[in-house]
Amino acid sequence: MSRLPWWVGGILMAGLLLMTFSVFGADRPLGASTYVPYFAGLVFDLDPKKYTYLEHIKNPGAWEGVMLLGALFGGFVTSVFITKSFRFSLIPTGWKKYKNNSVLSRLLWSFVAGFVMIIGARMAGGCTSGHFMSGMSQMAISSMIFGTVVMIALVITGRFFYNVKDK
Amino acid sequence: MDIIVKTAGDDFASRMAQMFETVIHEGHGSLVLVFLIGVIFGGIIQYTRVDKFEKIAGFAMLKDTIVPKMLFLTVGLASIGLYFMVEAGYAHYHIKPIMWSGLIIGGTLFGIAMAIFGKCPGTGPVSIAEGRIDVLVGAIGGLFGGLVFTLYYSDFFKPLMGDSAGKLTLPSFFPGHEHLVVLIFGIVVTIIAIVIPKREFYDEADLEKLPPEERPDLKEVH
16 A cells, blocks of 8 residues: 555544644644744844744744654655655656656746745745644634635646646 | 753754754643654655645646545544534634735735645655655745745735734634534535545656556556
């Protein structure tokens, strides 16, 4: 078995969310985008006293930072020993099929998209994990607005950015 | 031999040590538990392969629906479970505020970037862990995004995001019927997850590494 079916993944992810929310677990939501500006603060040695945002995210940023180290470890171990999918690659097969064969194009677009993605996530106050999964599980209106806007922007971009019609 | 961890210094290693120290003292689970939550999170994402470009950008192209099916199922099940945990005092809600311009501008930028990158901030690290160099480059882009956001937060981004219009939830619109609203929401979202037509876009480079009897694309033909 090289992969779990979507419904097993959904049940496990719901269990993990509940464990994270529970007072016996972490008593907080599961988020995965606050760590990025937190790490930017660590890497570029920014002074939290000067930049209020860093002071503001000190605790959630650190929590997610440690969680992220776990995710890197868990992803690595699973890819090597369970799904046996670990390999180095510069360009996804789907990009070659629906966009182009240029490694430079993929790397440039990745860089730009990564940059824009974090600005977007921090402006909205969350990402797929913090807003979509954790927020919608709490039935938060803010997360439903975010989820709707993201889905629309995602599908429109997918339609026009890739050569979907050709194949 | 004593292990000395320097947490008062100003170099990169001390700043990393301060991160662990913050987690130990903030009371949201022990350091080991937080790391373990990450391991399970990364493990589920890797094992279901929802971190693949073909799954996320594939959903943007409407050629793969595994990501929305799994997300909606997670939300449907967790919303019911979480509500009763909160009722019983075993969990708390942590609602994010409604900031209209922040949500709409941020969500639009996020959706566009997600379609092009084929990752999000939670699935990206898992892809890096399985050897995707292009995602590592994207993460460096993200780090600069985080830097720019931090540097210009007070002057530019905070005013742009607007004021909070409150931390509303769906059940708060139906006072007296909260239980019913939660059950309907959870069941409807779960049904949405089930009825979204299942479409899969596989990565040939991954399939080639598997023996024929394990290939999911061949299995469905039989």
